[in-house]
Each structure stands twice: as structure tokens, then as C-alpha cells.
Amino acid sequence: MLKRFSGLVKTILYGKQYPFNTKTVTLGDQPFLLRKIVDQDIKELIALERNVYFGEAPWTKSAFLSEIHSPIPHLYLCIVTRENEIAGFVGSRLIGEDTHITNIAVATYFQDQGIGSLLIDEVEKFAIMNDCETLSLEVRLSNTDAQRLYRRLGFSSRNIRKNYYTENSEDALDMVKHLDVKLGGQ
Numbered sequence: 253m254l255k256r257f258s259g260l261v262k263t264i265l266y267g268k269q270y271p272f273n274t275k276t277v278t279l280g281d282q283p284f285l286l287r288k289i290v291d292q293d294i295k296e297l298i299a300l301e302r303n304v305y306f307g308e309a310p311w312t313k314s315a316f317l318s319e320i321h322s323p324i325p326h327l328y329l330c331i332v333t334r335e336n337e338i339a340g341f342v343g344s345r346l347i348g349e350d351t352h353i354t355n356i357a358v359a360t361y362f363q364d365q366g367i368g369s370l371l372i373d374e375v376e377k378f379a380i381m382n383d384c385e386t387l388s389l390e391v392r393l394s395n396t397d398a399q400r401l402y403r404r405l406g407f408s409s410r411n412i413r414k415n416y417y418t419e420n421s422e423d424a425l426d427m428v429k430h431l432d433v434k435l436g437g438q
């Protein structure tokens with residue numbers, strides 16, 4: 253408990269907000285813009301969540317707003333098509349020596365093209381810049397497709413959190429990736 257509290261204090265005092273500069277990335281032969289999420293995106297992000305979670309949107313507008321305006325160092329990015337459609341997004345925040353991925357989704361139409369991997373790579377750079385030892389996330393036990401991707405990206409299972417998802421009491425798999433902290437700050 254004390255360790256968690258001191259981790260939070262250290263994060264607020266010393267964590268670095270990430271000066272993420274918008275950039276263009278090409279996947280296959282399609283160009284996308286990778287940029288920070290802004291308030292005006294939230295409606296579309298909720299629609300994207302409904303697209304991938306069978307009509308449900310796990311995060312409310314206020315949940316997104318409090319994350320993207322949090323004083324705790326965080327990185328919330330979206331990837332946008334040339335037609336200005338959000339294809340996917342990722343959210344993460346710093347907690348002590350860990351960067352936690354709070355949310356990630358890629359619209360069904362854009363899945364399996366490398367967008368999820370690219371978003372996680374960007375969060376990993378943010379974690380390394382903040383000298384984090386780990387990158388972590390929770391995933392539904394039933395979501396074996398996402399788990400396979402996370403394992404391929406270097407995550408492994410750490411724990412099971414019982415009844416983590418309140419709406420159906422599903423358990424979560426807590427996954428972690430150990431980072432090479434020696435690269436931090438470069």
C-alpha cells in the first residue's frame with residue numbers, strides 16, 4: 253500500500269508528460285496519421301468501441317475525459333485515415349515503475365494490418381522514456397486473439413484477476429512485459 257502510494261507521488265512529481273508529435277505512418281500502402289486524442293475525438297472513440305464490443309462501449313465520455321486530462325503522465329493516441337476516420341486508439345498511464353495500457357481497440361475493418369502492434373510500440377517508447385520497468389495490461393480470459401498478439405509482442409501472464417469485468421463477472425488475465433530500463437531517457 254505504502255509502495256503504491258509512494259509510486260503515485262513519484263509519478264506525479266517526476267513523470268514526464270510525453271511531447272508526442274503527430275506523425276504519418278504507412279501500413280501496407282495506406283498512410284495514416286498518428287496523433288494525440290483530443291476531446292473532439294471522444295464521440296468517435298465510443299462509436300469505435302461499440303464497433304468492436306458488439307454494441308457495448310466500456311468507457312464513457314467522462315472516463316475518456318478524465319484520462320486525457322489527468323495530471324498523471326499518460327499517452328492517449330489515435331490513428332486516423334486520410335479520410336479522417338479513426339481506425340484505432342490506445343490509452344496508457346504511468347503508475348510508479350509501470351506503464352499500464354488502459355484501453356486499446358482497432359475498428360474491425362482495420363484489424364490484422366499491424367495497427368494494434370504499432371500502437372503498443374508507441375506506448376512502449378513512452379514507458380521507456382519514463383524509465384519504466386514494465387508495461388502491463390488486463391485482457392479478458394476469453395479474448396484469446398488479443399492474448400496471442402500480446403504474447404507475440406513480448407507480454408507474458410502474471411496473474412488472474414477474479415471477476416474483474418463487472419458486467420459478466422469474467423476474470424481478467426494480467427499480462428506484463430519487462431522492459432530494458434537501460435534504454436530509458438535516450
Ligand SMILES: CC(C)(COP(=O)(O)OP(=O)(O)OC[C@H]1O[C@@H](n2cnc3c(N)ncnc32)[C@H](O)[C@@H]1OP(=O)(O)O)[C@@H](O)C(=O)NCCC(=O)NCCS
Pocket residue numbers: 280304356357358359362363364365366367368369370389390391392395397398400401404
Ligand atoms: C486486440 C486488437 C487491439 C489488435 O489490433 P490489430 O490492429 O488487429 O493488431 P495487429 O494487426 O497488430 O495484430 C493482429 C494480428 O494480425 C497480424 N498482422 C499484423 N500485420 C499484418 C498484416 N499486414 N497482414 C496480415 N496480418 C497481420 C499480427 O501478426 C497479429 O497476428 P497474431 O494475432 O497471430 O499475433 C484488436 O483486435 C481489437 O481492437 N480487438 C477488439 C477489442 C479488444 O479486444 N481490445 C483489447 C482489450 S485488452
